[in-house]
Amino acid sequence: MALQQLSSQSAIVGTEEHDQEAIDELIASLPQWKGVFRPFQSLYQNFWCPTYALPNVIAFQRHFQAKHKDIVLASQPKSGTTWLMALVFSVVNRSRFSISNTPLLTSNPHDLVPSFEFQQFGRNPRPDLDGMAELRLFATHIPYPSLPECVKQSDCRIIYICRNPLDAVVSSWHFYLETARSKEQPEWSLEEHFEIYCQGKISFGPFWNQMMGYWKESLERPYKVLFLKYEDLKEDIVGQLKKVAEFVGLPFTEEEEEGRMIEEIAKMCSLKTLKDLEVNKSGKLQGMNIKVENRSFFRKGEVGDWVNHLTPSMVNRLNSIIQEKMSPFGLEFKTC
Ligand code: A3P
Secondary structure (H helix, E strand, C coil), X not given: CCHHHHHCCCCCCCCHHHHHHHHHHHHHHCCEEECCCCCEEEEECCXXXXXXXXXXXXXXXXXXXXXXXXXXXXXXXXXXXXXXXXXXXXXXXXXCCCHHHCHHHCCCHHHHCCEHHHHHHHHCCCCCCCCCCCCCEEEXXXXXXXXXXXXXXXXXXXXXXXXXXXXXXXXXXXXXXXHHHHCCCCCCCHHHHHHHHHCCCCCCCCHHHHHHHHHHHHHHCCCCEEEEEHHHHHHCHHHHHHHHHHHCCCCCCHHHHHCCHHHHHHHHCCHXXXXXXXXXXXXXXXXXXXXXEHHHHCCCCCCCHHHHCCCHHHHHHHHHHHHHHCHHHCCCCCCC
C-alpha cells in the first residue's frame, strides 16, 4: 500500500502482511521528535502521536466498527478524562450498579472505559469488541479528523472534555514528572515542558487543533458531539451530569432526582472519593504496553493551580495562543 494512502485522512484498507511493512515504512518516514517519557513522537495526520501507539491508532482506524449506541469520550490528556470516564460510566450503568457495588470501587476509570489507542488496539490489532455490553464506552485522545469514518458517520455519540490550557499544561507537567520518576528517568523542568506544549508537540497536540476540531464539530452537530469544560463540571456538577444523561438518551427521572441519585454519582466520582480508593492508590492501568500508575491520574483537581507555577510571561504566551487560535471561534476558558 502506498505510503501516501496510509498517511492520508482517508480510511486505510489493505491486506494484513502487506500492510505491516507499509505501516513500518510509514512510521519511519514521519517527522519525529524525542518525546517526554517515551523516546519518540511522530507527526501523523497533523498530530503528534506517541510512536509506540501509532500502530494501535492505525489498527483502530482500519478495523474499528462503530455501533449506533456507542459512546466515545474524547479529550486532550490531563483535561479531566478520568473524571469524565467515572461520571459517564456511572450515568450509563446506573440501572446495573448501585453506588455500593459500582465497579469504580475496585477498578480505575481507565480500565472501565478503555482507550482505543492504548488499551483496546494496544492489546490486539483486531480486538473482539462485539461481546462488550451495550452501551459500549470508549475513550480516545485522537483528534476528530483522524477518527474512523464509522465513528463520524454512525449515530454514536462523542463527549469531549476540554480544560483551560493554563491548568492543563501544569497538570501534564506533573504527570510526566511523576512518570519520569517512576521510571527513574531524568526529570523535566516546567520551562522545557511549557516550551514543548506551546510548540504543540505534546502528545495528541497541537492542543489548539485538537480542541478546535471537537469544538467546531460540536457547533455543527450538537447532537453528535457534546463539548464539556472541566471548569463547568467543577462549578455545577449536577447541571453537567443532567446534560450528559440527556445527551446519551438516558435522562434522570424525577424519581431519581428526588432520590438524589445525581448527587450520589457526583460524590462517588469526586476526586476525593476516587483518590482514596485502594485501587487508585496502588494499582496500575491494565492492558497498556507502558507502566502507568493509577494514582498518577489524581492530583489536586483545582481550577487556577497555574497561578502557583506559571510566570507572567508564560501566562501571556499561552493567552496569546488562546486568543489567536481559539477565541475567534468562540472557545473561551474560565481560568480561576
Ligand atoms: P491536576 O493535575 O490539575 O490535579 P486526566 O484525567 O485527563 O489525565 O486529567 C487529570 C487531571 O484531572 C488532574 O488534574 C487530576 O487531579 C484531575 N482529576 C482526576 N480525577 C478527578 C475528579 N474525579 N474530579 C476532579 N478532577 C479530577
